[in-house]
Amino acid sequence: MSEELPKAYEPQQVEKKWYDFWLKKNLFKVDPQSKKKPFCIVMPPPNVTGALHMGHALNHTLQDVLIRWKRMQGFETLWQPGTDHAGIATQNVVEKEILAKEGKTRHDLGREALIEKIWGWKEQYGDRILKQLQALGASCDWSRTRFTLDEGLSRAVRECFVALYKKKLIYRGNYIVNWCPRCQTALADDEVEHEEKKGHLWHIRYGSLIVATTRPETMLGDVAVAVNPKDKRYSKLIGKTVVLPEVGREIPVIADHFVDPKFGTGCVKVTPAHDPNDFQMGLRHQLPQINVMNADATMHSNVPEKYRGMKREICRKHIVESLQGQGLIEKIEEHTHSVGHCYRCNTVIEPWLSEQWFVKMKPLAKKAVAATRKKRVRFFPKRWEKFYLSWLHEVRDWCISRQIWWGHRIPVWYCSTLGLSDSWTLGCMSERTSVRASERTKCPPIVAIETPKKCPKCGGKNLRQDEDVLDTWFSSALWPFSTLGWPDKTPALKKFYPNNVLITDRGIIFFWVARMVMIGFEMMKKEPFRHVHIHGTILDELGQKMSKSRPETCIDPIDIINKYGADALRYSLLLLATEGQDLKLAESKFDTGKHFCNKLWNATRFALMHLKNYDGKPDSEANLTLADRWIFNRLQTAVHSINMALENYRYIDGAQTLYKFIWNEFCDWYLELIKPIVADNHATQWNLHRVLETILRLAHPFLPFITEELWQALRQSSGRTVTTGHGELHRTGHGELHRTGHGELVEPSLVVAAYPKPLTKIPFVKEATEMMLIQTVVTAVRNLRGEHGVSPRQKIQGFIHVASKNKRNILMKNQNDLKELAQISELQFIEVSQKPERTAVAVAGDIEIYVPMQQLFDVGAERERIGKEITKTRQDVASFEGKLANKNFVDRAPKEIVEKERARLQEHKERLQKLESALNSLSLEGRGEG
């Protein structure tokens, strides 16, 4: 026997010890050569600059529960960890730091130096979030940790880019894109967040017309005014021209169906270089595109001199003032509209014309849709499937080039043999567009996995790589196979692709899930994963998303781990994680998990105290008490439902079942029942041991740390001869042996112990029913005490009448338990006629328990109590009678339902009768007394 456990669970001392032990024993390490069935989850790679937040905590708890469960079930489990290089975010972080520390911008440093600095930063801080995941208990194979920008994954990105380019699924084009003037890069459509903003609608006179605009500063790039062809007001003007104020340019009036005659004045200024709709309109009418802004959203040199270099917001002010001065502002209206913001830095997005690389999405989406229809990819809960399909149906081409330096540089080279200047790489995209090196040389771009030595067309050696890098999500899209070694045909890739399940938040279904499915099919010909489990989003107490910009809304998981323990954090989250529903969180919620851990801790403490003299040897089931049999029945029922719950991603059901079983059955009833006898009953000791040991295995995926601590303590307490219930231990594939050869344990850990398997037939069903009867009677007596304010410890005398012979036998046989739990000193089984005078009565079904009043019970209170029960029972009886009096019900309802109602009516009638007679005798007594 080891030292006794402390009185309360102290997670801080336990967690680190076991996590280190698991790592040291390589228990999370996968063996791709193993013959065991594979089970693989890839972690949604957290942002390398990130710190663990509650969303991660929930997401990784769910993954860990699943992976630990499967590992214990004997699967070869891989939980693939890693981080994402998060191009824009990471570059922003490091740029800010350099500016603060050295006062330098990235341009002062230059590309190579900045990238070097970022790698340095990554080496120093990049594993912070992974360490935090370890504190949570995440059982990933850390030896396989990958980073989207590491060498292998970069090769995968280049392979994929080249393959898609060759299939004409990647193209380069001059389009209007979402441009963040602060990050100075293009963004994909879904990287733009729209916010409702109060603004103005300025009505500006353009010669004979009045246009309405929310962005007067873009008028400098206007090339036309459009009206609806059916709009009679303006039909005469179509084909005419007007003079653009401020600029003096003559621009045509065109007719286009896009224009809504009912909005504003019905006249739209057309600025193809600064508005996506105008861009399309411009293409339809072959209009020029005049870019009036620089990359930083200051005004370009092609606008009137007085506006050049102004920020767009300032320019707007000046233009409006100038127009007002000329009397050209006809009206200013309040106008609310949604404005796009950069999802990384919240700067207002500028729609901007530039040359970018795109992925053609329609053909990819088609395959993904087909596969989803064929159930190759299934969503849990199912509704997210529709959500994802509807996005795929309307998918637009994906802008994948980013004008930043941190990321996978686009594997495209341009031949510049003719000795052109570098002008095409300048920051201003319009200039860059106007001078294409490749166009001048007439050599096509070279798209290659390896850096080319010379131009295959002209043999020129003056090659220059495209300056842009790829969207981070491009590399994330390859994650399910790039992490397994692709493009090499590794054993891991063979064994673990497709992955079994992806667990994530709905927020990245478009960004990531859909793109993985599309790219997975395109590159691997197979779905990346079979199931997608979408869990809820964590909200703060007020139901708002937790946001770094409002730190007061955030609860830091690491704080919670320090204060409550990782198991408490995990378990509390699991109890809140309703299927796919968002969860409101307040710190107080973590008490539940903490209390539960402490309960389990103390139950084990109790067991260890009472197992001190247990020899660790099995006994015979024949020697088990009713309580022993009952708890074994309840245990097996729990085993069954917890396995079912996990099978269906219903973590909350699993966690709740565990809670109820451990707290309300094992602790509240079983431990109380065995208390008086366990110390010298070998069979019960054996049963207590096996049930507790199974509980710890059952609970381990939910509560990895405390269960390991307790399981090891239990193991040591009974020496090494104890086998693990129904289980044997699994080999992990690496390092030492962890299983029982023939009952002998070598370096065991709960991590690789067998998960309790549901038995084909749940045992001791009869005993479970018997126990229920005892519980009913005990509860009835306790209720009586409670209602009369009689102390739970105050022993009372009891007389019990049981109409059914069978039930009476059961109760007689187990009267010691009954007496113990109900604190009855003397219990007599009687006929109704033998009922003593002056008693309080509890009625449970067809059983009556009479308790002599003595000084403990108050006649008045008892009359009142019974009166209340009678009222309620009468209501019940009336309700059943009403139902059964309804001919339609009796004729049409299923027979068994009608029978059930009849039985219930009978039961309640009897109960009523008993209560009435009890009240009656009390009343007589009352009169007698008076």
Next chain:
RNA sequence: UGGGGCGUAGCUCAGUGGUAGAGCGCCGCAUUUACACUGCGGAUGUCGCAGGUUCGACCCCUGUCGCCCCAACCA
């Protein structure tokens, strides 16, 4: 404008076509006992509103109100 979710006890949320559940909180009782991070007992609901289907609706259908999320449009 379209899609989706939610509305059940004071709070946070489960739930099933057959008399409404849990945790927390609240009230009463218990104090050398595995655990006060405890035990025993109790109270608490027009299941958003209105219709419909059904023998029977919290559950299915229709409408409606409120809150939230997503997408599209917004000159």
